[in-house]
Amino acid sequence: MNRLSSDVRLPLYQRLRDQLAEQIANNRWRPGEAIPTESALSSEYCLSTGTVRKAIDMLVSENILERQQGRGTFIRRPQFQSSLFRFFRFQTASGERQVPESRVLSIEPVSAPSAVAQALGLPLEAAVIRMIRLRLLDGQPVLAEEIWLPREQFQALLEIDLTQQGPLLYPIYEAFCGQVVAYAEESLTAEAVSEVHARLLHVPVNSPVVVIERLARNYAGQPLEWRRSRGHAEHFRYTVDIR
Protein backbone atom coordinates (compact mmCIF):
# COMPACT_ATOMS: atom_id res chain seq x y z
CA MET A 1 0.00 0.00 0.00
CA ASN A 2 1.37 3.32 -1.05
CA ARG A 3 0.32 6.95 -1.00
CA LEU A 4 0.29 9.37 -3.87
CA SER A 5 2.15 12.48 -2.93
CA SER A 6 1.66 15.69 -4.96
CA ASP A 7 -1.22 18.11 -5.16
CA VAL A 8 -4.50 16.59 -3.95
CA ARG A 9 -6.50 18.89 -6.21
CA LEU A 10 -5.18 17.08 -9.27
CA PRO A 11 -6.98 14.02 -10.66
CA LEU A 12 -5.70 10.70 -9.36
CA TYR A 13 -4.47 9.56 -12.78
CA GLN A 14 -2.42 12.73 -13.10
CA ARG A 15 -0.91 12.24 -9.67
CA LEU A 16 -0.03 8.63 -10.42
CA ARG A 17 1.50 9.67 -13.74
CA ASP A 18 3.65 12.25 -11.95
CA GLN A 19 4.70 9.77 -9.30
CA LEU A 20 5.71 7.18 -11.91
CA ALA A 21 7.51 9.79 -14.03
CA GLU A 22 9.52 10.84 -10.99
CA GLN A 23 10.53 7.26 -10.22
CA ILE A 24 11.52 6.74 -13.84
CA ALA A 25 13.61 9.90 -13.80
CA ASN A 26 15.31 8.60 -10.66
CA ASN A 27 16.15 5.34 -12.44
CA ARG A 28 14.00 3.10 -10.30
CA TRP A 29 13.79 0.95 -13.46
CA ARG A 30 16.35 0.66 -16.24
CA PRO A 31 15.49 1.16 -19.92
CA GLY A 32 13.99 -2.07 -21.21
CA GLU A 33 12.84 -3.11 -17.74
CA ALA A 34 9.17 -3.58 -16.92
CA ILE A 35 7.31 -1.42 -14.42
CA PRO A 36 4.85 -3.20 -12.07
CA THR A 37 1.75 -4.62 -13.72
CA GLU A 38 -1.45 -2.65 -13.88
CA SER A 39 -3.08 -4.78 -11.23
CA ALA A 40 -0.02 -4.46 -8.96
CA LEU A 41 -0.15 -0.67 -9.31
CA SER A 42 -3.89 -0.56 -8.75
CA SER A 43 -3.61 -2.45 -5.47
CA GLU A 44 -0.41 -0.64 -4.44
CA TYR A 45 -2.06 2.75 -4.81
CA CYS A 46 -5.66 1.68 -4.12
CA LEU A 47 -6.88 2.81 -7.53
CA SER A 48 -9.11 1.08 -10.04
CA THR A 49 -7.44 -0.37 -13.10
CA GLY A 50 -9.07 2.24 -15.32
CA THR A 51 -7.36 5.03 -13.43
CA VAL A 52 -4.01 3.23 -13.53
CA ARG A 53 -4.42 2.65 -17.26
CA LYS A 54 -5.07 6.32 -17.83
CA ALA A 55 -1.87 7.29 -16.00
CA ILE A 56 0.10 4.76 -18.02
CA ASP A 57 -1.57 5.93 -21.24
CA MET A 58 -0.17 9.39 -20.59
CA LEU A 59 3.37 8.10 -20.16
CA VAL A 60 3.00 5.94 -23.26
CA SER A 61 1.88 8.90 -25.34
CA GLU A 62 4.87 10.81 -23.97
CA ASN A 63 7.08 8.02 -25.33
CA ILE A 64 8.37 7.22 -21.86
CA LEU A 65 6.74 3.81 -21.53
CA GLU A 66 5.93 1.12 -24.02
CA ARG A 67 3.16 -1.45 -23.69
CA GLN A 68 3.44 -5.03 -24.85
CA GLN A 69 0.24 -6.99 -24.62
CA GLY A 70 0.70 -10.19 -22.66
CA ARG A 71 4.21 -9.20 -21.51
CA GLY A 72 4.10 -5.99 -19.54
CA THR A 73 4.81 -2.27 -19.70
CA PHE A 74 8.42 -1.27 -20.23
CA ILE A 75 10.70 1.72 -19.90
CA ARG A 76 11.46 2.72 -23.47
CA ARG A 77 14.91 2.24 -24.86
CA PRO A 78 16.09 5.04 -27.07
CA GLN A 79 14.89 3.78 -30.44
CA PHE A 80 17.34 4.28 -33.24
CA GLN A 81 15.52 2.00 -35.62
CA SER A 82 12.40 4.16 -35.56
CA SER A 83 14.14 7.50 -35.43
CA LEU A 84 15.90 6.38 -38.53
CA PHE A 85 13.01 7.07 -40.87
CA ARG A 86 11.90 9.94 -38.75
CA PHE A 87 14.94 11.82 -39.95
CA PHE A 88 15.23 10.15 -43.29
CA ARG A 89 12.46 11.07 -45.67
CA PHE A 90 14.06 10.36 -48.94
CA GLN A 91 12.87 7.27 -50.69
CA THR A 92 13.79 5.56 -53.92
CA ALA A 93 11.76 6.32 -57.02
CA SER A 94 9.93 3.01 -56.52
CA GLY A 95 8.78 4.17 -53.07
CA GLU A 96 11.12 1.96 -51.07
CA ARG A 97 12.81 3.24 -47.96
CA GLN A 98 16.20 1.74 -47.44
CA VAL A 99 19.08 3.14 -45.46
CA PRO A 100 21.84 3.89 -47.94
CA GLU A 101 25.33 2.86 -46.94
CA SER A 102 27.70 5.59 -45.90
CA ARG A 103 31.19 6.50 -47.13
CA VAL A 104 32.94 9.27 -45.23
CA LEU A 105 35.17 11.07 -47.72
CA SER A 106 36.71 13.46 -45.21
CA ILE A 107 36.36 14.70 -41.65
CA GLU A 108 38.45 17.55 -40.33
CA PRO A 109 38.52 20.40 -37.83
CA VAL A 110 38.01 23.79 -39.51
CA SER A 111 36.81 27.24 -38.52
CA ALA A 112 33.19 28.02 -39.25
CA PRO A 113 32.27 29.97 -42.39
CA SER A 114 29.70 32.64 -41.64
CA ALA A 115 26.64 30.73 -42.91
CA VAL A 116 27.54 27.73 -40.78
CA ALA A 117 28.34 29.82 -37.70
CA GLN A 118 25.00 31.55 -38.04
CA ALA A 119 23.04 28.33 -38.49
CA LEU A 120 24.69 26.70 -35.48
CA GLY A 121 24.44 29.82 -33.34
CA LEU A 122 28.22 30.06 -32.96
CA PRO A 123 30.55 33.06 -33.25
CA LEU A 124 32.19 33.60 -36.61
CA GLU A 125 35.18 31.32 -37.21
CA ALA A 126 34.26 29.19 -34.21
CA ALA A 127 35.86 25.75 -34.04
CA VAL A 128 33.73 23.26 -35.96
CA ILE A 129 34.06 19.90 -37.65
CA ARG A 130 33.32 19.44 -41.35
CA MET A 131 32.48 16.04 -42.70
CA ILE A 132 31.93 15.15 -46.34
CA ARG A 133 29.98 11.99 -46.83
CA LEU A 134 28.52 10.02 -49.71
CA ARG A 135 25.46 7.81 -49.37
CA LEU A 136 25.13 4.86 -51.72
CA LEU A 137 22.48 2.36 -52.71
CA ASP A 138 23.69 -0.77 -54.52
CA GLY A 139 27.05 0.90 -54.86
CA GLN A 140 25.57 3.88 -56.71
CA PRO A 141 25.98 7.32 -55.09
CA VAL A 142 22.59 8.82 -54.27
CA LEU A 143 23.27 11.62 -51.78
CA ALA A 144 26.26 13.87 -51.20
CA GLU A 145 26.30 15.43 -47.73
CA GLU A 146 28.31 18.13 -46.08
CA ILE A 147 27.89 18.07 -42.31
CA TRP A 148 28.97 20.71 -39.80
CA LEU A 149 29.23 20.17 -36.06
CA PRO A 150 30.39 22.36 -33.15
CA ARG A 151 33.82 21.00 -32.23
CA GLU A 152 33.31 21.49 -28.52
CA GLN A 153 30.66 18.76 -28.26
CA PHE A 154 31.84 16.56 -31.13
CA GLN A 155 35.63 16.44 -30.67
CA ALA A 156 35.40 12.69 -30.02
CA LEU A 157 34.35 12.08 -33.63
CA LEU A 158 37.81 13.07 -34.81
CA GLU A 159 39.32 10.27 -32.77
CA ILE A 160 37.23 7.30 -33.83
CA ASP A 161 37.18 5.25 -36.99
CA LEU A 162 33.85 6.06 -38.62
CA THR A 163 34.23 3.25 -41.14
CA GLN A 164 33.72 0.85 -38.23
CA GLN A 165 30.30 2.38 -37.50
CA GLY A 166 26.87 1.99 -39.06
CA PRO A 167 25.49 4.35 -41.71
CA LEU A 168 23.49 6.45 -39.24
CA LEU A 169 25.21 9.36 -37.56
CA TYR A 170 22.74 10.13 -34.79
CA PRO A 171 23.35 6.92 -32.84
CA ILE A 172 27.08 7.65 -33.19
CA TYR A 173 26.62 11.17 -31.85
CA GLU A 174 24.81 9.71 -28.89
CA ALA A 175 27.24 6.88 -28.20
CA PHE A 176 30.50 8.81 -28.59
CA CYS A 177 29.56 12.42 -27.85
CA GLY A 178 26.52 12.09 -25.58
CA GLN A 179 24.54 14.35 -27.89
CA VAL A 180 20.92 13.42 -28.66
CA VAL A 181 19.16 14.84 -31.69
CA ALA A 182 15.56 15.54 -30.79
CA TYR A 183 14.18 17.81 -33.49
CA ALA A 184 15.17 19.00 -36.91
CA GLU A 185 14.11 21.60 -39.40
CA GLU A 186 14.56 20.81 -43.04
CA SER A 187 14.25 23.04 -46.01
CA LEU A 188 14.34 21.94 -49.60
CA THR A 189 15.07 23.48 -52.89
CA ALA A 190 16.57 22.33 -56.18
CA GLU A 191 19.43 23.40 -58.35
CA ALA A 192 21.30 22.54 -61.52
CA VAL A 193 24.17 20.45 -60.26
CA SER A 194 27.69 21.91 -60.14
CA GLU A 195 30.68 20.16 -61.60
CA VAL A 196 32.00 19.05 -58.20
CA HIS A 197 28.72 17.50 -57.10
CA ALA A 198 28.04 16.06 -60.54
CA ARG A 199 31.25 14.11 -60.21
CA LEU A 200 30.40 12.91 -56.69
CA LEU A 201 26.89 11.85 -57.69
CA HIS A 202 27.83 10.43 -61.10
CA VAL A 203 25.31 12.60 -62.93
CA PRO A 204 25.68 14.97 -65.87
CA VAL A 205 26.62 18.55 -65.03
CA ASN A 206 23.56 20.82 -64.81
CA SER A 207 21.05 18.03 -64.24
CA PRO A 208 18.49 18.88 -61.55
CA VAL A 209 19.35 17.92 -57.96
CA VAL A 210 17.32 18.29 -54.79
CA VAL A 211 19.13 20.24 -52.07
CA ILE A 212 18.12 19.64 -48.46
CA GLU A 213 19.37 21.75 -45.60
CA ARG A 214 18.83 20.43 -42.12
CA LEU A 215 19.37 22.00 -38.73
CA ALA A 216 19.19 19.40 -35.96
CA ARG A 217 18.67 20.39 -32.32
CA ASN A 218 18.80 18.69 -28.93
CA TYR A 219 15.88 18.60 -26.49
CA ALA A 220 16.91 21.97 -25.12
CA GLY A 221 16.58 23.44 -28.60
CA GLN A 222 20.31 24.06 -29.07
CA PRO A 223 21.64 23.51 -32.61
CA LEU A 224 23.79 20.38 -32.83
CA GLU A 225 24.32 19.80 -36.51
CA TRP A 226 23.86 21.60 -39.77
CA ARG A 227 23.95 19.65 -42.97
CA ARG A 228 23.34 20.15 -46.64
CA SER A 229 22.57 17.13 -48.78
CA ARG A 230 22.25 16.87 -52.52
CA GLY A 231 20.55 14.04 -54.35
CA HIS A 232 19.74 13.44 -57.95
CA ALA A 233 16.09 14.24 -58.54
CA GLU A 234 15.42 11.14 -60.57
CA HIS A 235 16.41 8.76 -57.83
CA PHE A 236 14.71 10.30 -54.87
CA ARG A 237 11.50 11.64 -53.55
CA TYR A 238 10.86 13.48 -50.30
CA THR A 239 7.55 12.83 -48.56
CA VAL A 240 5.65 14.69 -45.88
CA ASP A 241 2.34 14.19 -44.09
CA ILE A 242 0.49 17.37 -43.25
CA ARG A 243 -2.13 17.09 -40.53
Add this chain to the structure above:
Amino acid sequence: MNRLSSDVRLPLYQRLRDQLAEQIANNRWRPGEAIPTESALSSEYCLSTGTVRKAIDMLVSENILERQQGRGTFIRRPQFQSSLFRFFRFQTASGERQVPESRVLSIEPVSAPSAVAQALGLPLEAAVIRMIRLRLLDGQPVLAEEIWLPREQFQALLEIDLTQQGPLLYPIYEAFCGQVVAYAEESLTAEAVSEVHARLLHVPVNSPVVVIERLARNYAGQPLEWRRSRGHAEHFRYTVDIR
Protein backbone atom coordinates in the same frame (compact mmCIF):
# COMPACT_ATOMS: atom_id res chain seq x y z
CA MET B 1 -31.03 2.54 -31.33
CA ASN B 2 -28.44 2.28 -34.00
CA ARG B 3 -26.01 -0.28 -35.35
CA LEU B 4 -22.32 0.13 -35.91
CA SER B 5 -21.42 -0.87 -39.42
CA SER B 6 -17.78 -1.64 -40.30
CA ASP B 7 -15.58 -4.56 -39.47
CA VAL B 8 -16.86 -6.54 -36.47
CA ARG B 9 -13.32 -7.64 -35.62
CA LEU B 10 -12.41 -4.07 -34.67
CA PRO B 11 -12.93 -2.81 -31.11
CA LEU B 12 -16.23 -1.06 -30.52
CA TYR B 13 -14.60 2.30 -29.76
CA GLN B 14 -12.74 2.13 -33.07
CA ARG B 15 -15.92 1.32 -34.96
CA LEU B 16 -17.80 4.16 -33.28
CA ARG B 17 -14.94 6.52 -34.06
CA ASP B 18 -15.07 5.50 -37.72
CA GLN B 19 -18.85 5.84 -37.86
CA LEU B 20 -18.72 9.33 -36.33
CA ALA B 21 -15.84 10.37 -38.60
CA GLU B 22 -17.88 9.29 -41.60
CA GLN B 23 -20.92 11.25 -40.50
CA ILE B 24 -18.73 14.30 -39.88
CA ALA B 25 -17.23 13.93 -43.34
CA ASN B 26 -20.75 13.76 -44.76
CA ASN B 27 -21.69 16.98 -43.00
CA ARG B 28 -24.22 15.52 -40.62
CA TRP B 29 -23.21 18.39 -38.32
CA ARG B 30 -21.82 21.76 -39.31
CA PRO B 31 -18.52 23.08 -37.96
CA GLY B 32 -19.21 24.65 -34.56
CA GLU B 33 -22.25 22.46 -34.00
CA ALA B 34 -22.41 19.95 -31.16
CA ILE B 35 -22.58 16.22 -31.74
CA PRO B 36 -24.98 14.23 -29.51
CA THR B 37 -24.03 14.00 -25.85
CA GLU B 38 -22.05 11.09 -24.55
CA SER B 39 -25.07 9.60 -22.85
CA ALA B 40 -27.18 10.03 -26.01
CA LEU B 41 -24.50 8.21 -28.03
CA SER B 42 -24.14 5.47 -25.45
CA SER B 43 -27.87 4.71 -25.53
CA GLU B 44 -28.09 5.19 -29.32
CA TYR B 45 -25.37 2.62 -29.96
CA CYS B 46 -25.89 0.53 -26.80
CA LEU B 47 -22.37 1.18 -25.55
CA SER B 48 -21.14 2.12 -22.13
CA THR B 49 -20.06 5.71 -21.61
CA GLY B 50 -16.44 4.61 -21.22
CA THR B 51 -16.43 3.19 -24.73
CA VAL B 52 -18.13 6.27 -26.16
CA ARG B 53 -15.59 8.50 -24.42
CA LYS B 54 -12.73 6.54 -25.89
CA ALA B 55 -14.11 6.96 -29.43
CA ILE B 56 -14.57 10.69 -28.84
CA ASP B 57 -11.09 10.93 -27.30
CA MET B 58 -9.66 9.66 -30.56
CA LEU B 59 -11.49 12.27 -32.63
CA VAL B 60 -10.46 14.98 -30.18
CA SER B 61 -6.81 13.99 -30.47
CA GLU B 62 -7.21 14.05 -34.25
CA ASN B 63 -8.37 17.65 -33.94
CA ILE B 64 -11.75 16.81 -35.41
CA LEU B 65 -13.82 17.37 -32.29
CA GLU B 66 -13.47 19.75 -29.40
CA ARG B 67 -14.78 19.14 -25.88
CA GLN B 68 -16.20 21.85 -23.65
CA GLN B 69 -16.99 20.70 -20.16
CA GLY B 70 -20.56 21.44 -19.19
CA ARG B 71 -21.48 22.47 -22.75
CA GLY B 72 -20.92 19.61 -25.14
CA THR B 73 -18.62 18.24 -27.81
CA PHE B 74 -18.32 20.27 -30.97
CA ILE B 75 -17.18 19.91 -34.55
CA ARG B 76 -14.03 21.96 -34.84
CA ARG B 77 -14.19 24.95 -37.08
CA PRO B 78 -11.54 24.87 -39.74
CA GLN B 79 -8.97 27.52 -38.99
CA PHE B 80 -8.06 28.96 -42.34
CA GLN B 81 -5.63 31.41 -40.88
CA SER B 82 -3.51 28.58 -39.60
CA SER B 83 -4.39 25.99 -42.22
CA LEU B 84 -3.29 28.43 -44.84
CA PHE B 85 0.34 28.00 -44.07
CA ARG B 86 -0.32 24.49 -42.92
CA PHE B 87 -0.89 23.55 -46.54
CA PHE B 88 1.41 26.10 -48.03
CA ARG B 89 5.04 25.46 -47.26
CA PHE B 90 6.68 27.28 -50.05
CA GLN B 91 8.32 30.52 -49.13
CA THR B 92 10.16 33.16 -51.06
CA ALA B 93 13.94 32.98 -51.23
CA SER B 94 14.07 35.73 -48.60
CA GLY B 95 12.10 33.54 -46.21
CA GLU B 96 8.83 35.43 -46.44
CA ARG B 97 5.55 33.59 -46.55
CA GLN B 98 2.99 35.38 -48.61
CA VAL B 99 -0.06 33.91 -50.29
CA PRO B 100 0.51 34.29 -54.00
CA GLU B 101 -2.41 35.48 -56.07
CA SER B 102 -4.21 32.95 -58.20
CA ARG B 103 -5.02 32.91 -61.90
CA VAL B 104 -7.15 30.01 -63.11
CA LEU B 105 -6.12 29.29 -66.69
CA SER B 106 -8.68 26.58 -67.32
CA ILE B 107 -11.20 24.40 -65.54
CA GLU B 108 -13.05 21.64 -67.34
CA PRO B 109 -14.69 18.26 -66.91
CA VAL B 110 -12.58 15.42 -68.27
CA SER B 111 -12.21 11.70 -67.72
CA ALA B 112 -9.45 10.63 -65.36
CA PRO B 113 -6.10 9.47 -66.76
CA SER B 114 -4.88 6.36 -65.00
CA ALA B 115 -2.41 8.07 -62.64
CA VAL B 116 -5.11 10.48 -61.47
CA ALA B 117 -7.76 7.78 -61.11
CA GLN B 118 -5.36 5.73 -59.04
CA ALA B 119 -4.36 8.63 -56.80
CA LEU B 120 -7.99 9.60 -56.16
CA GLY B 121 -9.13 6.01 -55.72
CA LEU B 122 -11.54 6.26 -58.66
CA PRO B 123 -12.17 3.82 -61.51
CA LEU B 124 -10.24 4.44 -64.71
CA GLU B 125 -11.74 7.22 -66.84
CA ALA B 126 -13.99 8.31 -63.97
CA ALA B 127 -15.53 11.78 -64.25
CA VAL B 128 -13.13 14.34 -62.82
CA ILE B 129 -12.42 18.04 -63.05
CA ARG B 130 -9.06 19.35 -64.20
CA MET B 131 -7.97 22.84 -63.27
CA ILE B 132 -4.83 24.57 -64.46
CA ARG B 133 -3.79 27.43 -62.26
CA LEU B 134 -0.93 29.86 -62.02
CA ARG B 135 0.22 31.43 -58.75
CA LEU B 136 1.88 34.82 -58.92
CA LEU B 137 3.83 37.10 -56.60
CA ASP B 138 4.17 40.74 -57.67
CA GLY B 139 2.80 39.74 -61.04
CA GLN B 140 5.55 37.15 -61.57
CA PRO B 141 4.50 33.50 -62.00
CA VAL B 142 5.94 31.36 -59.22
CA LEU B 143 3.95 28.13 -59.25
CA ALA B 144 2.12 26.27 -62.00
CA GLU B 145 -0.50 23.88 -60.66
CA GLU B 146 -2.60 21.14 -62.18
CA ILE B 147 -5.44 20.13 -59.90
CA TRP B 148 -7.70 17.10 -60.22
CA LEU B 149 -10.99 16.65 -58.37
CA PRO B 150 -13.70 13.96 -58.42
CA ARG B 151 -16.57 15.50 -60.40
CA GLU B 152 -19.24 13.94 -58.21
CA GLN B 153 -18.38 16.08 -55.19
CA PHE B 154 -17.01 19.13 -57.00
CA GLN B 155 -19.51 19.67 -59.83
CA ALA B 156 -20.45 23.02 -58.28
CA LEU B 157 -17.01 24.43 -59.11
CA LEU B 158 -17.83 24.31 -62.81
CA GLU B 159 -20.75 26.64 -62.23
CA ILE B 160 -19.16 29.45 -60.25
CA ASP B 161 -16.85 32.25 -61.25
CA LEU B 162 -13.55 31.42 -59.59
CA THR B 163 -12.11 34.84 -60.43
CA GLN B 164 -14.54 36.26 -57.87
CA GLN B 165 -12.99 34.11 -55.11
CA GLY B 166 -9.86 34.38 -53.02
CA PRO B 167 -6.58 32.67 -53.90
CA LEU B 168 -7.14 29.69 -51.56
CA LEU B 169 -9.07 26.74 -52.92
CA TYR B 170 -9.84 24.89 -49.70
CA PRO B 171 -12.24 27.49 -48.31
CA ILE B 172 -13.93 27.45 -51.73
CA TYR B 173 -14.25 23.67 -51.66
CA GLU B 174 -15.89 23.97 -48.29
CA ALA B 175 -18.22 26.83 -49.12
CA PHE B 176 -19.45 25.59 -52.50
CA CYS B 177 -19.00 21.83 -52.34
CA GLY B 178 -19.23 21.05 -48.62
CA GLN B 179 -15.87 19.25 -48.81
CA VAL B 180 -13.35 19.81 -46.02
CA VAL B 181 -9.68 19.02 -46.51
CA ALA B 182 -8.31 17.55 -43.31
CA TYR B 183 -5.00 15.94 -44.16
CA ALA B 184 -2.57 15.91 -47.03
CA GLU B 185 0.44 13.94 -48.12
CA GLU B 186 3.02 15.76 -50.15
CA SER B 187 5.93 14.37 -52.02
CA LEU B 188 8.65 16.40 -53.64
CA THR B 189 11.14 15.93 -56.33
CA ALA B 190 12.81 18.12 -58.93
CA GLU B 191 13.13 18.09 -62.67
CA ALA B 192 14.52 20.01 -65.60
CA VAL B 193 11.58 22.10 -66.72
CA SER B 194 9.71 21.19 -69.89
CA GLU B 195 8.97 23.70 -72.62
CA VAL B 196 5.31 24.04 -71.64
CA HIS B 197 6.03 24.76 -68.00
CA ALA B 198 9.02 26.93 -68.83
CA ARG B 199 6.67 29.19 -70.76
CA LEU B 200 4.12 29.25 -67.92
CA LEU B 201 6.75 30.02 -65.29
CA HIS B 202 8.80 32.42 -67.44
CA VAL B 203 12.01 30.48 -66.92
CA PRO B 204 14.53 29.03 -69.36
CA VAL B 205 13.83 25.55 -70.67
CA ASN B 206 15.70 22.86 -68.67
CA SER B 207 16.25 25.01 -65.61
CA PRO B 208 15.61 23.10 -62.34
CA VAL B 209 12.09 23.19 -60.94
CA VAL B 210 10.69 21.69 -57.76
CA VAL B 211 7.73 19.38 -58.35
CA ILE B 212 5.27 18.85 -55.50
CA GLU B 213 2.54 16.24 -55.63
CA ARG B 214 -0.18 16.49 -53.05
CA LEU B 215 -3.02 14.16 -52.19
CA ALA B 216 -5.56 15.86 -49.92
CA ARG B 217 -8.10 13.85 -47.92
CA ASN B 218 -11.21 14.52 -45.87
CA TYR B 219 -11.61 13.45 -42.25
CA ALA B 220 -12.78 10.01 -43.33
CA GLY B 221 -9.52 9.59 -45.20
CA GLN B 222 -11.12 9.69 -48.64
CA PRO B 223 -9.06 11.40 -51.35
CA LEU B 224 -10.54 14.75 -52.36
CA GLU B 225 -7.93 16.40 -54.50
CA TRP B 226 -4.74 15.48 -56.26
CA ARG B 227 -2.46 18.23 -57.44
CA ARG B 228 0.94 18.62 -58.97
CA SER B 229 2.69 21.98 -58.62
CA ARG B 230 5.88 23.15 -60.21
CA GLY B 231 7.91 26.10 -59.02
CA HIS B 232 11.21 27.53 -60.06
CA ALA B 233 13.85 26.40 -57.61
CA GLU B 234 15.45 29.80 -57.32
CA HIS B 235 12.33 31.50 -56.07
CA PHE B 236 11.10 29.00 -53.55
CA ARG B 237 11.99 26.87 -50.67
CA TYR B 238 9.97 24.16 -48.94
CA THR B 239 10.32 23.83 -45.17
CA VAL B 240 9.45 21.05 -42.72
CA ASP B 241 9.77 20.56 -38.98
CA ILE B 242 10.58 17.03 -37.89
CA ARG B 243 9.76 16.19 -34.27
Add this chain to the structure above:
DNA sequence: GAGTGGTCTAGACCACTCA
Protein backbone atom coordinates in the same frame (compact mmCIF):
# COMPACT_ATOMS: atom_id res chain seq x y z
C1' DG C 1 -31.82 22.93 -11.50
C1' DA C 2 -31.25 20.44 -15.67
C1' DG C 3 -27.75 19.06 -18.65
C1' DT C 4 -23.04 18.62 -20.07
C1' DG C 5 -18.35 16.57 -20.04
C1' DG C 6 -14.60 14.81 -16.34
C1' DT C 7 -13.17 11.46 -12.98
C1' DC C 8 -13.38 7.11 -10.97
C1' DT C 9 -14.88 2.49 -9.47
C1' DA C 10 -14.98 -2.63 -9.40
C1' DG C 11 -15.04 -5.51 -11.82
C1' DA C 12 -15.71 -9.32 -16.38
C1' DC C 13 -13.90 -11.30 -20.23
C1' DC C 14 -10.64 -11.44 -24.16
C1' DA C 15 -6.06 -11.71 -26.78
C1' DC C 16 -1.63 -12.51 -26.24
C1' DT C 17 2.94 -14.30 -24.13
C1' DC C 18 5.74 -17.64 -22.24
C1' DA C 19 7.33 -21.47 -19.59
Add this chain to the structure above:
DNA sequence: GAGTGGTCTAGACCACTCA
Protein backbone atom coordinates in the same frame (compact mmCIF):
# COMPACT_ATOMS: atom_id res chain seq x y z
C1' DG D 1 -2.10 -22.55 -17.40
C1' DA D 2 -0.61 -18.45 -15.11
C1' DG D 3 0.13 -13.80 -16.02
C1' DT D 4 0.05 -9.77 -18.87
C1' DG D 5 -2.17 -5.80 -21.19
C1' DG D 6 -6.75 -4.69 -24.12
C1' DT D 7 -11.65 -4.05 -24.25
C1' DC D 8 -15.86 -3.13 -22.17
C1' DT D 9 -19.61 -2.58 -18.80
C1' DA D 10 -22.86 -0.07 -15.76
C1' DG D 11 -22.86 2.80 -13.30
C1' DA D 12 -21.69 6.99 -9.20
C1' DC D 13 -20.35 11.41 -8.26
C1' DC D 14 -18.06 15.82 -9.47
C1' DA D 15 -17.15 20.39 -11.98
C1' DC D 16 -18.92 23.28 -15.03
C1' DT D 17 -22.51 25.84 -18.08
C1' DC D 18 -26.55 28.19 -18.83
C1' DA D 19 -31.27 29.60 -18.62
